[in-house]
Amino acid sequence: MKRWLLIFGALLVIGVAVFLTTPPATKRRVEQVDCISRMYGTLCAAKLWSEDNGGRLPPDFISMTNELSWPKILFCPADHLHQPMTNWATFTANNCSYEIVTPGIYKTNTNVVFLRCKIHGYVGYSDGRVLDDSGKVLVKGRL
Template sequence: MTVGHGTQQPANAVVLPLVIAPTAVLAGLTLPALAKAKEKAQSISCVNNLKQMGLAARVYATDHNDAYPPDILSMKNELTTPKILICPNDPNHKATATLTWDNFDPSQSSYEYVTRGLTESTPGVENKVLFRCRIHGHTCLGDGHVEQKNSRVR
């Protein structure tokens, strides 16, 4: 920086650390909060997926004499996309952009179909776990509601 009659001042050497240091401190404080918010958003998306799966299972049962589907793939007419069957936090399935029912394998699902062979009239069906997220541990019960686990995402 030139001041007055062409003399050089070492102002940049002083100003630069004064600008960088607070910026680095703010970034250090903000990034963990952003990571936590992203983790929470992924958990909420997982719960939404389970709710859609529970609704799909109940719609399937309505169309099939009150019997829940024999497997996850049987619900493909009730689910708009197989992407619903992938938890957003599943490290094994980050590339879901090209996923369709034609190239989906049920073993790719992040969700476990826990209780098979139920019907809408099974005693206590509303309290039986239908689906469980392998990542978060959230569960979808027979009446379609989802119970969230409060543990940290693994």
């Protein structure tokens, strides 16, 4: 429960900060900001998972069901090809908008992409950084 509150609080802070620093919101921009927040939340969950697993990040999303709590976080709001997952029983890698690029890397390995949005091409690192496909930093790592 405490872990979930930590993740939720971090998501809220990041989401509000990103939203307030952007021009007037369009639907596309709102989807981008939501995607970035979901990636950051997933990276937080992966780091929490690593604390109980020898410092390694998870090999897949199913391993993190206790840390993520909510499968919908793995659904990019700009993904119009799939339906959001409502529970873990319906989760598959094929209906997930994100992919783990390098499963099981050590959390100290901050120079290797861990997470990627299949829709936006954003990439996430174990330190919480999220970059767009041009390399622009969208979220500075602070995990």
